[in-house]
Amino acid sequence: MARTSPTVRVLLFASARQAVGRSSLDWPVPSSGVLAEELVRRLGAEFPKLKPTLRTSRFVRNGRYLGNGRTLVRPGDEFAVHPPYGGG
Amino acid sequence: MARTSPTVRVLLFASARQAVGRSSLDWPVPSSGVLAEELVRRLGAEFPKLKPTLRTSRFVRNGRYLGNGRTLVRPGDEFAVHPPYGGG
């Protein structure tokens, strides 16, 4: 039953990946979806070490940067946590 | 006899070369030498087309840039006329 419950694919990079110990999670959400800010709050509650990184991160839903936390994240979406970049 | 008279080797580049039609001259000078400013004046008198270029040129005696026209140029010296540079 758990395998078919609605989930969001959470992608974790760099310090977010290190804080959680994984590069992705299938995170359960209501079938009606969840606000991005609520999803972020729950991730922080589940992984306290992730909290500092979440405060400085940008969030990307299905490849698009979120302007604010009021975006609805739906089952099947990809939701990426982007800590500050460091390419080059 | 002319072949053994004391001369300065005058090097002409770019617009100076084009004005004179040659890239170098063996220019007769007194065995006691000549002031650079006098040498430049005489070159301009001999080659009127060279005059505009001489006004904007730098002069180099034996590889050293001249700070003013009071330097003595002696027989056997090399005296180069450098129009404004255009490398790159």
Place this chain on the structure above:
Amino acid sequence: MTSLRSTRRTEAVDLPVLLTAHPLSVAHAMRTLEVEGAGGVVLFAGRVRPGRTRAGRVVALDYEVHRAPALARLQELERDSRRRFRARQVVLWHRVGRLGVGEVSVIVGVATPHRAEAFAAARYLIEELKSVVPIWKTERARPGRRPRRRPSRRAGR
């Protein structure tokens, strides 16, 4: 170079934008920038520098990328540089995966009609690349002796 040039149209590295696990070639980048009407070409190459962290001597950097948004951002930068700096050709190449000390991690190149624009564009592109493109690096360090010229600090850690 001539023999390589004859095949250049088929090489993936002719792309203006590239994220790859394979080594980056500055020579290929320059050939990509050989376009008509471009009198000035400026190329920046960034390399993994040797260094130290608290964990020891840096032996490698791991570069991570979120590929789809990274490519989208790089393509935006390419368009940007064509519009703002009249760039005729652009190279925005970043390597990902594990890189050893001395390896080239990034090449930014730009060909413009005149050199002032080429310098401005290259500088703009590398700064933007570092701040808006989702790429991250993590240092890999190996515990080891400190450099001999600083023996006095060895006992302190």
Place this chain on the structure above:
Amino acid sequence: MTSLRSTRRTEAVDLPVLLTAHPLSVAHAMRTLEVEGAGGVVLFAGRVRPGRTRAGRVVALDYEVHRAPALARLQELERDSRRRFRARQVVLWHRVGRLGVGEVSVIVGVATPHRAEAFAAARYLIEELKSVVPIWKTERARPGRRPRRRPSRRAGR
């Protein structure tokens, strides 16, 4: 590149300063700039651009040089860049003689610990090179038809 690198110490092009009638290689320049501790490398390459003069279409540039003072000035610039920008390695290469459209006339490259210095140094070096080094160029033009997109100006000359 690896096979070339093994011979690099014997190549003349490893010199920081070069005035030559032979074609300049950007790839060689980059290898010359591969020194330890240099995280940022900026390279500028200038090429002969197509153009028009009153005499017609530019088909070549003739570069003249006063060799001894030119080398002395280039060496001063090299020392300068090591002192002012902490440059670890420098390339100041200029080609002389006749160059066709598209050929590389000059390569200025600099390797520094950090990229800001590399950009500043490269920009400084190319501007200085153009203003203080005794090199001159003369355009070689070939009378020819004007580009078809400006037919109205053809009769006027």
